[in-house]
Structures are given as C-alpha cells and as structure tokens.
Amino acid sequence: MRSLTSRRHHKAARLLLVAVALLVTGGIYAVVSPAASVAAPTPEETIARGKELFAVSCASCHGLNGEGLASQGAPSLVGVGAAAVDFQMRTGRMPMANPLVQAPGKTNPFTPEEIAAISLYVASLGDGPAIPDxxxxxxxxxxxxxxxxxxxxxxxxxxxxxxxxxxxxxxxxxxxxxxxxxxxxxxxxxxxxxxxxxxxxxxxxxxxxxxxxxxxxxxxxxxxxxSAGLSLGGLGPVSEGFWAWVVGIGGLVLFAMWITKKAARR
Amino acid sequence: MAKPTTVDPEVPQGQRPQRAEPSVAATAAAGSVGWVDDRVPVSSIARKGLRKAFPDHWSFLLGEIALYTFIILLLTGVFLTIWFKPSMAEVEYEGSYALMRGIPMSEAFASTLSISFDVRGGLLIRQIHHWAAMLFVAAMTAHMLRVFFTGAFRKPRELNWLIGVGLLSIGLVEGFAGYSLPDDLLSGTGLRFVDGLVRSIPIIGTWAEFFVFGGEFPGELVIPRLYMVHILLVPGILLALVSAHMALLVYHKHTHFPGPGRKQTNVVGQALFPVYMAKAGGFFFIVFGVTILMGALMQINPVWLYGPYNPAQVTAGSQPDWYMGFVEGAIRIIPNWETHILSTTWSWNIFLPGVGLMGLLFTGLALYPFIEAWITGDKAEHHILDRPRNAPNRTALGVAGMTAYGLFWLSGGNDILATQFGLSLNAITVFMRVAVFVGPVIAFIVTKRICLSLQRRDRERVLHGSSSGILVRRPDGGYTEAHAPITQAEAFTLTQHTELPALEVSETTDQHGVKRTGKRTSRLRARLSRWYAHGRVPKPTAQEIADAGHHGEDEADHAVEPAAGTGELTSSGEPASTH
Structure with missing residues (x-):
C-alpha cells in the first residue's frame, strides 16, 4: 500500500500516465471514428472504381468497355495490360487533350490510386503485361x-x-x-x-x-x-557543324574585322 | 605582261617607301648574312618579300584562317598519330572508361578511347583537331565565296582558282578519311554510306567496292588504308597545293577593292614587314586560341557515346561532318529510282546525288572562270576586285548556287529539323524535293533585283549626292529634300568599273561575200553575252555628271526616277526629273 503510494509520486509516473491516456484515447478513437470502416478494398471494388473512372476519363475515345473507336483512332484496350495503362497515364500521355499525331507527355492529373484502379480494370478486360515490380x-x-x-x-x-x-x-x-x-x-x-x-x-x-x-x-x-565541354544538344554532327560556323567562322571573322581595322602606327 | 604589278611607291596609306638598299655586293662583307648572301641572294628576296603589300580588308583573312587551321591540324595530328593504332583487329576493351569495359571493338576504336581517357591532354587535342578540321573546310569555303563574288578568279588568277577548287575537294576527302578513322558507330555508318556510293557506280561498282575495301564491307583493310590516305597521301598533296597556291599569290600579288589611288598596276595596303608580320602572325595565334577554346569548351565527336562500329547498329542523328552534309541531304530526298538492265542494277537514287552532285559542284566550280570569260569576251587582266553589285548575273548565280547547296545541306539534317522544330519528316522531304529546283531560281531573281537596285542607288548618289535629311518647303508649298554632293573619292569608287558591251554575232561572210575563217562569235555565245549584260544600270557618263551638277546649283533637289521596272535607263542620260 505504502509502496503503491510512493510509486505514485515517482518521477516517471506523470509521463507514463500521459502515455497511457494518449493510448487509450487514440485506441477508442480508432475504434469509434468513421475512418475505421476503411478497410483495404477488395480487387472487385477497385475494378468497379476503375470502371467508373474509365467511363469518365477514357470511354469517350476507347469506348465504355475499352473496345476502342476506330473513328477516333483509339485502339481497343482488351489485352494491353496494366503496364500499358500505367505508362500512358503516369507520363501524362493519356488521356489525350485533343487528337494529335502522337500523344505528348505532360503533367499527370491523376492520383496513383486512380491510375491503379483504371489499370486493374483494363487488365481485367484481357491478359497483358502487368505493372513491373x-x-x-x-x-x-x-x-x-x-x-x-x-x-x-x-x-x-x-x-x-x-x-x-x-x-x-x-x-x-x-x-x-x-x-x-x-x-x-x-x-x-x-x-x-x-x-x-x-x-x-x-x-x-x-x-x-x-x-x-x-x-x-x-x-x-x-x-x-x-560531357567533354558543352554537349551541344547531344545531337551529333549537325549541331557540331552549326556551331563550327557560328562560333568558329563567325568569331574569327569578327577578329579579322578588328585586326584589319587596326591602323598601323606611323 | 603576265608578270603584273609592283608596289606603287605613291601608295597613300602604304608604308613609307623604303630607300633602295646598297647593292648586294656592297654588303657582301657584312658578317654571316653577307656570307649567305654571296651564295643565295637572300637579302634581295627578303627585300621584295618584306615589302609585299597586304590590303586591309577582313575578307582577305578568310584564306588565312584556312591556312592556320591547316597548320593546327598538322601539329595536333602528329600528336594523335603517336597513340592511334590503325588496326581493325578485334580486342576487348580494358581501359578506364567503365561504360565500355569488356566490349569487343577494333584496336582503332580502343586506341581512340585511350587517347580520350588515358593519354594526358589527349581528349583536348582530339577535340582541337576535329574543330580545326571543321573550320579548315569552312574557311576554305568562305574564302572561295569571297573570291567568287568579287571576281578575283579572273585573269590572271584562273590557275590559282583551279588549285583552290582542288584544295577544297581534296580537303573533303581528307576530312572524311579522318572522320572514318576512329571506327566508332558514326564513322562506320559513314563508311557504309561511301560503300554504297562506290557500289552505285554503274557496272563496275561491285568490283570497285571490293577493290577499295579489299573484299566485303567492312573487311579488315579499310582503316589502315584510310590512315595512309589521311596522314600521308592527302596531307602531302594538300601541302603541295597550298605551297603552289601561295607561290601564285605572291607572284600575282593581292587584289584590292576599288577606290581612289587603287590601280590595276599597284596594290594598296600595308607592307608585310612590320605591319602584316604582326597582324597575320597575331591572327595565327587568335585562330589557334579560338580553336583551343572550342576544343576545351565544346564537345565534338564523343566517340565513347557512339560506341564501336557494329554493322548491326545505327543511331538517330547519323550524319557526316558538315561538309559532306549536302550529299547526305541529296541522298535523303531523292526518290527511289533504280533500273535493271540485263543483269546489272543502276542505282540512280545513290549515283545521281552522290557521285553526280559532287561531280557537278566541283566541275562547275572549276569551269566557271572560263565560262564567264567566254561569255563576256573579257581578256583583260584584273587586279581590282568587282563590287558584287556590278556583276549582277555572277552574284545572282553565286547566290542561287549557295541556295541550292544550303537546301541540300538542310535536307541532310532533316531529322534534326523535324525534332527541333516540330515538323513532319515527310513534309520536309516533299518540300525540299521542290525547293532545291525552285529555290535557286527565286534566289537568282531576287539577288539580281537587289544588285540592280544597288547599282541604281550608286548612280543616284553620283548624280544627285547623298540625301541630307533636310526637307525644305518652297514658297509654292512644295517640299524638296536637299542633297549633299558626295566626295570625289566616293564618286570615283562608284564609277570606276568598266562595262563590257555584249558580244555581237560575227558575220559569216566579209563585205565581198567571202566566207570568213578564223574565230567567230557563235549565236549561242552572243545570246549568252547579251543575257549577261542585260539589265545592268549604266554608270553615269561624265556629261551626265556635269549636267546633274548644274541643275544642282539651281535647286539642290531630288530628281525622282520614274518607276523604270528593269532599271534600263536610256543612254541619253538621266530620266525626266520632276523639278
């Protein structure tokens, strides 16, 4: 009894009490709060979510079931695999803003979860390369x-x-x-x-x-x-030739003008 | 007569004329110089040589850039030969560049990597050598254009022009051989290109290929052979031609631009000693310095990125160095024409743009001085340069040629144009196929118009002076601009050129109806001559200048020329003026 009382006045007691209180509060909150109901979604749920997103962002060209639309130049997505969706969407190539010769890379507006959901949905349409580990x-x-x-x-x-x-x-x-x-x-x-x-x-x-x-x-x-100096774009001899004329001949002609302008001292 | 000019002692801007030296015999006793002089007349050679006059104009230094880069090439080339191994034997790379370790490659490529990464200063020297090579051909080209547009190729300098054309064409061979030596992916691709070029020669193509490569491409002989060509054969020829070029330059003396005091019989400029000794010598160090800076600061031909040549590989951006770009471009845009006759294949798609275009360029360049002299019937010596506007057809032809060359050149970089400017490769090809024919025609017309307009402006300045920018209101309310007369010197410069009349067709019979023998002017030649002289704006006659001076005293106003389209003013003089 006495020992308990003395322990109650121990230096660490207050800290422990706070820690226990926090644990209890946090634990109750975790059980009671609505967020507690978020469990990892089942693959079926993710695919369904992906299908919804697909209908909003992709279906206008690729069709509601990913069957493709020849008139839009959009290929069928059956069998392209999750890796294709992941690549095209992460690099911003898809969805295309407007029909161009080639989809340019741009900033990707989707969250990783959204892309994962759409990838899983497209993968469910037919077998294809999976997203690599x-x-x-x-x-x-x-x-x-x-x-x-x-x-x-x-x-x-x-x-x-x-x-x-x-x-x-x-x-x-x-x-x-x-x-x-x-x-x-x-x-x-x-x-x-x-x-x-x-x-x-x-x-x-x-x-x-x-x-x-x-x-x-x-x-x-x-x-x-x-690089061994300025790389000049890393494009090979075309840019080298261009700079040879501009910097080399151009610069030397300026020097030649300067030299021939110089009058001789009499 | 062929021995042309001497330095005129009355040269206004030149060196003070040097006093005649005491005779050679009198200096004979003077020490070692005298000893040598008794045997070889150095002092008289030096006296003449040191007083050689150099006209002061920047465009006269373009050839010097070529000469100096050639010297740089010899110096840096010697350094590179010490380590380069011209062998196609296969080795496994064990040098210090990690990203190539263990890759099989030729000894030539391995030694190029070792020069770049293991030899102290090797990469710098390699880059200087390559930049100098680019500048060497570029400077020769620019120098040739200067000579062309100023008419410096005319009599008596036609032979030197021919030597120059030889230097340029052999310079291309030299550059190409050097580009092929490292045996990297680009040089191998370039050799494959040449292999195709050789094979496209009708009938004998395959045999010629086997002769050059010692069997099937790539074989094991071509690099050692090109090495011999690159460091011995062609430099030897280049040295010989450069010497001949400069010997003729000294013999003919410099040309100079027209101006007061500048005659066919003199050269106005600074003497070699001391002024041009310093200027030209200093320019050598500037050229060397610029080349070193380029080698140090700008990467060129990074062979370690291209990798060793492997016939299974190719890279986007496979282009030759710039001076072969026009051939590359022609090959890129020509339609796929090929005919089969019996068992032979005639690859026009390679032969025409490759062998044909290079042949056309260099034959055309070589023949031009003679063609122009034949058309104009000009047999006089010329030591005063043409202002390009005063030879409108030559200038326009030159610009048309440059345009054709430039369009072929651009086609050679069609993929780079496509990626850098967001264009379609196919659209560029179609455009260029038309443009290489239409572009030069447009360029000719536009350039000729510009030349004639400049001639008209010159005429205007001589007759009416330069516009002063001061507008005067007359009592009757009209406005005129006061014109200030130009100086006598400028008037001379603007009117000193000769205007050769067009050649007439020779009569085939004389006045007795007897058929003439001997040289005659053919119909074709007369027609070409008329075309050449057609449309040029005649320079004002002395009478016209005098007349213009008189009315200028009354009302120094501006005579507006009628819109005479082609600028063909009547020989009776000035068009009706508005005053």
Whole structure:
C-alpha cells in the first residue's frame, strides 16, 4: 500500500500516465471514428472504381468497355495490360487533350490510386503485361561489365530511333521517338514491354528483365557522366557543324574585322 | 605582261617607301648574312618579300584562317598519330572508361578511347583537331565565296582558282578519311554510306567496292588504308597545293577593292614587314586560341557515346561532318529510282546525288572562270576586285548556287529539323524535293533585283549626292529634300568599273561575200553575252555628271526616277526629273 503510494509520486509516473491516456484515447478513437470502416478494398471494388473512372476519363475515345473507336483512332484496350495503362497515364500521355499525331507527355492529373484502379480494370478486360515490380527495373547493383553490355544492347535495339545517348529522334509523318533523358526506370521497362505508339514491343522472351535493367543502368550512368565541354544538344554532327560556323567562322571573322581595322602606327 | 604589278611607291596609306638598299655586293662583307648572301641572294628576296603589300580588308583573312587551321591540324595530328593504332583487329576493351569495359571493338576504336581517357591532354587535342578540321573546310569555303563574288578568279588568277577548287575537294576527302578513322558507330555508318556510293557506280561498282575495301564491307583493310590516305597521301598533296597556291599569290600579288589611288598596276595596303608580320602572325595565334577554346569548351565527336562500329547498329542523328552534309541531304530526298538492265542494277537514287552532285559542284566550280570569260569576251587582266553589285548575273548565280547547296545541306539534317522544330519528316522531304529546283531560281531573281537596285542607288548618289535629311518647303508649298554632293573619292569608287558591251554575232561572210575563217562569235555565245549584260544600270557618263551638277546649283533637289521596272535607263542620260 505504502509502496503503491510512493510509486505514485515517482518521477516517471506523470509521463507514463500521459502515455497511457494518449493510448487509450487514440485506441477508442480508432475504434469509434468513421475512418475505421476503411478497410483495404477488395480487387472487385477497385475494378468497379476503375470502371467508373474509365467511363469518365477514357470511354469517350476507347469506348465504355475499352473496345476502342476506330473513328477516333483509339485502339481497343482488351489485352494491353496494366503496364500499358500505367505508362500512358503516369507520363501524362493519356488521356489525350485533343487528337494529335502522337500523344505528348505532360503533367499527370491523376492520383496513383486512380491510375491503379483504371489499370486493374483494363487488365481485367484481357491478359497483358502487368505493372513491373521494382526488382524488375531497379538498375542498382550491376557490375561495370554488365552495364557496358547494357550499352551495347541499347545501341543495338534503341539508338536507331532514340539516338546514341537517348536524346530522341524523328520518325515518319511528324512522329518522334521522345528523349529518354528524364525517363524513370519504370517508364523504360513498361514502354519496352508494351510498345507505346510507334515503338515495337520488346517482350520478356526477347530481352529478359536483367538485360532491361542493364540498359536502364547504362542510360542512367551515361547521363550522369560529365560531357567533354558543352554537349551541344547531344545531337551529333549537325549541331557540331552549326556551331563550327557560328562560333568558329563567325568569331574569327569578327577578329579579322578588328585586326584589319587596326591602323598601323606611323 | 603576265608578270603584273609592283608596289606603287605613291601608295597613300602604304608604308613609307623604303630607300633602295646598297647593292648586294656592297654588303657582301657584312658578317654571316653577307656570307649567305654571296651564295643565295637572300637579302634581295627578303627585300621584295618584306615589302609585299597586304590590303586591309577582313575578307582577305578568310584564306588565312584556312591556312592556320591547316597548320593546327598538322601539329595536333602528329600528336594523335603517336597513340592511334590503325588496326581493325578485334580486342576487348580494358581501359578506364567503365561504360565500355569488356566490349569487343577494333584496336582503332580502343586506341581512340585511350587517347580520350588515358593519354594526358589527349581528349583536348582530339577535340582541337576535329574543330580545326571543321573550320579548315569552312574557311576554305568562305574564302572561295569571297573570291567568287568579287571576281578575283579572273585573269590572271584562273590557275590559282583551279588549285583552290582542288584544295577544297581534296580537303573533303581528307576530312572524311579522318572522320572514318576512329571506327566508332558514326564513322562506320559513314563508311557504309561511301560503300554504297562506290557500289552505285554503274557496272563496275561491285568490283570497285571490293577493290577499295579489299573484299566485303567492312573487311579488315579499310582503316589502315584510310590512315595512309589521311596522314600521308592527302596531307602531302594538300601541302603541295597550298605551297603552289601561295607561290601564285605572291607572284600575282593581292587584289584590292576599288577606290581612289587603287590601280590595276599597284596594290594598296600595308607592307608585310612590320605591319602584316604582326597582324597575320597575331591572327595565327587568335585562330589557334579560338580553336583551343572550342576544343576545351565544346564537345565534338564523343566517340565513347557512339560506341564501336557494329554493322548491326545505327543511331538517330547519323550524319557526316558538315561538309559532306549536302550529299547526305541529296541522298535523303531523292526518290527511289533504280533500273535493271540485263543483269546489272543502276542505282540512280545513290549515283545521281552522290557521285553526280559532287561531280557537278566541283566541275562547275572549276569551269566557271572560263565560262564567264567566254561569255563576256573579257581578256583583260584584273587586279581590282568587282563590287558584287556590278556583276549582277555572277552574284545572282553565286547566290542561287549557295541556295541550292544550303537546301541540300538542310535536307541532310532533316531529322534534326523535324525534332527541333516540330515538323513532319515527310513534309520536309516533299518540300525540299521542290525547293532545291525552285529555290535557286527565286534566289537568282531576287539577288539580281537587289544588285540592280544597288547599282541604281550608286548612280543616284553620283548624280544627285547623298540625301541630307533636310526637307525644305518652297514658297509654292512644295517640299524638296536637299542633297549633299558626295566626295570625289566616293564618286570615283562608284564609277570606276568598266562595262563590257555584249558580244555581237560575227558575220559569216566579209563585205565581198567571202566566207570568213578564223574565230567567230557563235549565236549561242552572243545570246549568252547579251543575257549577261542585260539589265545592268549604266554608270553615269561624265556629261551626265556635269549636267546633274548644274541643275544642282539651281535647286539642290531630288530628281525622282520614274518607276523604270528593269532599271534600263536610256543612254541619253538621266530620266525626266520632276523639278
């Protein structure tokens, strides 16, 4: 009895009391408050939510059931897979603001949950590439030799359109292979697996995940390398020739004018 | 007669004329100079050489840029040869650039990487070498345009023009060979392009390809062969031609722009010693400095990004260096024409733009001085340059040629134009296919109009002076602008050029009805000559100037020319004026 009383005056007692009070209040709040009813939604619920969002944001072109509308130039989404939806919406390519030759990347207005819901709904229409896990695209932990092989693979498979260091290139009829300078690793993985726009599909059977990781690692590291002076856009000899004339000949002509204007001292 | 001019001692802006030196014999005893002078007449050579006159105009230094970049190329090239291995043997890269480690590549590419990353200063020297090469060809081109537009190729300098055309064409070969040596992805792609060009030569194409590459492309011989071409054969030819070019320059002496005191028999300028020794010498260091700055600050040909050549690979933005861009462009826009005759394939789509266009350019350049002389019948020597406006047809032809070249050039970068300006590749191709034919015609017409307008302005200035900007109201309420007479010197400059009459068709018989023999002016030549002289605004005659001076005393006003479209003023003089 006495011991209890003395313990009640212990230095830590007040702190403990506050901690217990907080725990109890928090616990009661957690049980009683309306938020408590939010449990992880079932896949069915997410798909239903995705279908609602799809009807609002996508269906005007792709049709209410993702069947596509030839008159709008919108393809069927049956079998494109969650990865395609994730890539197109996260990079802001879809929904398109207006019909263009090619969907340009822009700021994405959707939350990750909304995109996940729509992806799951589209995936439910037919089998296709799933959104990759980080261990499928995360480029860390590769040896220099593996990264170098990634570079070789990049030059074999990608540089014909995307340029030797991913500065982008032209395609027929006003289309472009976009620059890869700001692309996230997951973007590159998803794009290779789903082939957006003019890009061909590079399937797992052709280029396995470990090679994709090596290519992503090569791009990351080559972009991190310092350039030997101003890179002049990384576009190759055209911009070099342009600057040779402007800076080289242009500058030297200015010097020549200055030199020939100088009068000789008598 | 062929030996033209001497430095005129009465040159107004020139060096003080130097006193005649004591005779060579008198200085014979004077030390080591005298010893040499007894054997080789250095002092008389030096006396002449040091007094060579250089006219002061920036455009006379364009050729010097080419000369100086050539020297820079020789210096930096020697450095690069010390480490470069011209071998196509395959090795696995083990150098310090991590992103290539373990990749199989040719020794040529591996040694280029080692120059870039392992040799101290190697990357800087490589970049200086490449920038200097770009500037070398660019300066030659700019110099050639200056010579063309000022008519400096005319007699007696036609041979030097031909040497210049040779230098430019061989310069392209030299640049291309150098571009191919590192054996990176772009140089291999460029070699594949040339391989196609060689194969497009009708009938013998395949044999020629096997001859050049020692078998199937790419083989193992082409880099060692190009190395020999790049560091021995072509530089040797270039050196020889540069020497001949400069020897002829010294022999013919400089041309100069027209002006008071500038005659066909003199050169007005600064003497080599001391003024141009300092100016030209200083300019060498400026050119070297600019090239070093470019090499240090601007990345060029980053071969480590392109990777080693691999026939399975290609990259967007595969272009040659700028001076081959016009051929690249022609190939990019030509329709896919090909004919099969018996068992042979005739690839017009490669042969015409590749072999044909380069042949057309250099043949046209080489022949132009002779064609123009034939058309005008001009056999006189020319040491005073034309102001481009006073040769309207030549100037217009030159601009038309530049336009065609420029359009082909742009087509060579059609993919870069498409991505940088948001255009459609196909639209560019269609546009260029038309523009390379229509553009030069438009350029010709516009340039000729501009030249004639400038001639008319010159005439106006000589007759009525320069407009003073002061408007005077007359008592009757009309307004006139007062004109200030121009100086005698300016009037001379504006009127010193000669106007050659068009050639007439020769009579085929003489007055006795006997058929003439010997040289005759053909109908074609006379027609071309009429066309060449047509439309030019005649310079005012002495009588017209005198008349204009008189009415200027009464009311220094402005005679408005009638809208005489083509500017063909009657030879009787000034058009009816409004005063």
């Amino acid at each position: 980080p261990d499928q695209y995360d480029p860390s932990g590769l040896s220099p030799e593996e990264v170098a092989v990634g570079g070789d693979l990049f030059r074999t498979n990608c540089s014909a359109c995307h340029n030797f260091q991913g500065s982008g290139g032209a395609l027929p009829n006003g289309k472009v292979a976009p620059p890869l300078l700001d692309a996230e690793p997951i973007d590159i993985h998803e794009a290779m697996r789903t082939g957006p726009g003019e890009m061909p599909v590079f399937a797992d059977q052709a280029i396995p995940d470990k090679d994709v990781k090596a290519m992503i690692a090569y791009l990351d590291q080559v972009h991190a390398e310092p």
